[in-house]
Amino acid sequence: MTRIHPAPEQFAFTVGGLPPLATADVGEEIEVFTEDCFSGRLTSVAGRPREVAPFPRVNPLTGPIELRGVRRGDVVAIHLVALTPARDWGVSTLSPNFGALSGTRLSPNLQPETAEHVWIWSVDPATGTVRTRTANGRELAVPLRPFHGTVGVAPAHGEVRTSAVPDAFGGNLDVPALGAGTTLYLRANVPGAMLYLGDGHFAQGDGEFGGTAVEGAMVTRLRTAVLAEEHLAARDVDWPRMETDDEIIAIGVGRPLEDAVRVAVHSLVRWVSQSCDLAPHDAYQLVSQGCSARIGNLVNPSYTVSVSLPKALLPNRPVIMDGIHDRLRGHREVAA
């Protein structure tokens, strides 16, 4: 098993254009340490997010990890085996000019800005919750549900992007489904795919409306597989897809949010049509009557949505993505 724990100066704040931090074989298990989005420097409610982690020095990523033998055009599968909080605390913030209920740099207004707030959350595995206390003494507690806000590969067309951006290459998706037991499918845009992970979240509601999740450092074990570009099931993977034991999930990325939704629904319809030998309009109909559609983030430079369909609704028990997820997840306790 390859273990990757970057030195402080080794974290990446851009995606693409970097030499590999490590190299791994497709199929071997990889253990990765990821820092929180503030590089672990925001440790108290008195801390100043924009001083300890000034843009673009936010959201440090672990990677890139070169996957031996992966060709440009192949589809890479990343299965998250287990995510373990690396610390017993997490942190969340509200920042001026950021978040879904504020003007932003990309959608400015002339109103006075809101105040900055920081919450420190304690991780309580015993109760499966993260907890914090408000200034007026109320306790806020939400379920502990670790996932990675950011998992991606090098962008296409030689682009280099900041770690804040989600796109077809994955990146800062902030989709809560990306936790233990989930397989993420991404098209490789360069040889070796150049995988990276970061932005560990101990908890997050849909939309990440306040602008951050309960952010925390993470130790994550993952396995990878590859689906050759030539394979029929790889054909339509132009945007990120996820798979769990129970669902297939198409991820839409874009702005405005309608466009992210259209990308996801269009992607899911093609996925269902190809997997189940359904005409596009029949696949569209099945998706329309059976899907769930949840907002991933409404605060990043591009927004994300996840549109999912229970596998139980797919006619004739099709083989999904050549059965990669079932092979990667292995025996049942792994995802537990």
Next chain:
Amino acid sequence: MTRIHPAPEQFAFTVGGLPPLATADVGEEIEVFTEDCFSGRLTSVAGRPREVAPFPRVNPLTGPIELRGVRRGDVVAIHLVALTPARDWGVSTLSPNFGALSGTRLSPNLQPETAEHVWIWSVDPATGTVRTRTANGRELAVPLRPFHGTVGVAPAHGEVRTSAVPDAFGGNLDVPALGAGTTLYLRANVPGAMLYLGDGHFAQGDGEFGGTAVEGAMVTRLRTAVLAEEHLAARDVDWPRMETDDEIIAIGVGRPLEDAVRVAVHSLVRWVSQSCDLAPHDAYQLVSQGCSARIGNLVNPSYTVSVSLPKALLPNRPVIMDGIHDRLRGHREVAA
């Protein structure tokens, strides 16, 4: 109990400006028959939706029902006790120039239009599913989950709207949460509130992306209550709210979809802040880390989203909306 079964010529296609179809007391149980959105006229895959139900003769509504004693400004609670399919079949369609994956009258393009398709679904209470068969012989089956796409009251400011439109007055929300066991809260804009229901759905995925649900005639039993405008808990009900045994749900209506989301999140933050004595930024933080955000519809003249928070996450077991939901739902088997 008041029973309301309109004659064919009595169905309403607009909201507001009509004399009451019936009058009921607040608190009494009401049984309502609603037609499907095609007025029951689309009965085979060979049918032509736009011939049997040409716009605006779509989505017939049962109402208005005048609620005795309700004042303009009061908040009306409508609790759906039970929804029973009135027929053993439902119908869904794909129509040219309509739906989330097509240009529309409001967002036109110059591409050729798609073909029209109709699916007839059989209702199978035994398996709790609705089923149809594709032209190439595949069976599509999704869970039977009856709800009303359209429940509302007369609009504010003397407006009259078509039954296709959702807004602050409710209307064509197409939010799947609006089924048995759910309480809907709406601000009354006129004396008597002038309640109406319709658009029964036997099943629908989030977003109603194809443009219709599995549409069907319904027999529905409901109870109502009123919260005086002066009550503290009524203060912030500017947009529709829903409550179930387990969740509070803020409904956002608007276009673009971001605006619908902002309306819902803003509404939920105020709801949580008022109910739990939390500062707005603490309520915003709790919503950000604990909410679910699902798309209601992306196909109506305005879009809808539902943003919900589990009651279990509300600190100090607050009384929600003066306890109306608990009183209306009564003993447990009602919602079963």
Next chain:
Amino acid sequence: MTRIHPAPEQFAFTVGGLPPLATADVGEEIEVFTEDCFSGRLTSVAGRPREVAPFPRVNPLTGPIELRGVRRGDVVAIHLVALTPARDWGVSTLSPNFGALSGTRLSPNLQPETAEHVWIWSVDPATGTVRTRTANGRELAVPLRPFHGTVGVAPAHGEVRTSAVPDAFGGNLDVPALGAGTTLYLRANVPGAMLYLGDGHFAQGDGEFGGTAVEGAMVTRLRTAVLAEEHLAARDVDWPRMETDDEIIAIGVGRPLEDAVRVAVHSLVRWVSQSCDLAPHDAYQLVSQGCSARIGNLVNPSYTVSVSLPKALLPNRPVIMDGIHDRLRGHREVAA
């Protein structure tokens, strides 16, 4: 000539559903007095807009004017002959929770609201300007360019809308092109069309970004004509169109702004294609290389854009809308 000067209690705040205020023959000249959007009650910088004109008692309209013999489905042409400020002052405001650089009821945020401001402008026909002075003594002066923010007919489908709303029926378009010398084309949705005018603007920049123009009472002379629904040139008038001596202008209404643009471009392409015997893709190409596209408003419940093409770019000097504009404008000094 019919003169219409409503009594204070006769102004309309909704569109549709009202009996005619007056009746006129198609073709006769009509003189109309319109109040400003604050009903003339906001007369000093110390005034409170929301107290003197609380929603929905804003934007009073003069009408409806029944046009004898107009059938539902016909296209009505309204030519504005001359607009004369009825007072020597106008007023503009900035209001909390309103305008393009603020959160709004339809797109809320949690930032503190901005302060309310009022400017009183003096009308100076000699210099052709309107002028005001800032608190720090600077003079602001912009060109005097009178137009009507709101001109429309009764909505389709029995709807009744507030006077704040623009739509396919015209209404609160806030497009600066709608001044003297311009002909507006609207589809009649009811017999007699039921025309109304209001919202006089002495000046306004594109977008009406601050939320109001320099608002003022107006005396306006207009002439009308009708194009039968059966006429080829009437076929595609599903959205408002305007014509001047030099340009044809398609008006798009919608939200988000992209949709308003698509409506306008699609409408202009069909107009050019029909008028000039061009294939749709050739008409689209001519529009793409020759049009101007300006924002009308970004502050109303729906946004508006105007996409125009110089008549000089239309191949083969086509007859536009059966030549109605040329007949209505008459001899040259009229529009001067």
Next chain:
Amino acid sequence: MTRIHPAPEQFAFTVGGLPPLATADVGEEIEVFTEDCFSGRLTSVAGRPREVAPFPRVNPLTGPIELRGVRRGDVVAIHLVALTPARDWGVSTLSPNFGALSGTRLSPNLQPETAEHVWIWSVDPATGTVRTRTANGRELAVPLRPFHGTVGVAPAHGEVRTSAVPDAFGGNLDVPALGAGTTLYLRANVPGAMLYLGDGHFAQGDGEFGGTAVEGAMVTRLRTAVLAEEHLAARDVDWPRMETDDEIIAIGVGRPLEDAVRVAVHSLVRWVSQSCDLAPHDAYQLVSQGCSARIGNLVNPSYTVSVSLPKALLPNRPVIMDGIHDRLRGHREVAA
């Protein structure tokens, strides 16, 4: 004077991350040759755009040009002295799945795609027009108005972007105002600024709705200047600005189009407020009553708008951007 005429293999298809193609002194005149967006390979109506210029090998750029002594944070002024078509023909296209009246990769639908079309335009300096002929023999002619669709500097934060993208660094703005006599202001994100130009347009309507302008190779003369980051007038230049003899123009970039508009209006308000010693709400008011707001493009990965104010409306004849434009434009016949 520095002359830059790249060899075929020297054109850039990404912005940022490249070594300088040339180096020039701030202030010296530079002459640049730019290829058309199809690299000059689309020469007949029978050509296939996606074969001769497959994405991302579209929109070749000339540069980067390193400007000696420019520091990261300084504002660079690029004044276009003269633009001369390098060929007597230009080319435009309509492509499937592209343009404002079509679904796109970023906003997909399930409708059949439109056909591909190519138009070859002849440049006629004598009449100041570009002309083409339709398949049915109609001549289309629009004014010859050369400008650069793409002018920019290296992106911030180490990003590398394709030449198709507009952003705060300029890039593929497609704003028709960027022609002879216009000065463009951009913040330098790296030492030397790393300037590039391309995407010559002989004509384009607002919005570039069809997806291309009349594209053509160009020979362009320009002059540069620098405004130190410390200068008061440089403070607010977070987004592109333009200046002509008669107007100041704020460029907004973003998606949805509303956000691009907000960026531009917010930028213009700050510009007017700083230049004219006006309170922000007074500057906002002047912009609201006096601006023009035109759509730049609605077809690139981000949209653009230009919001302009006549200099004649600025109180007290302020010095704009330290007078750089007046110095760069020099004596009058230059821009003629």
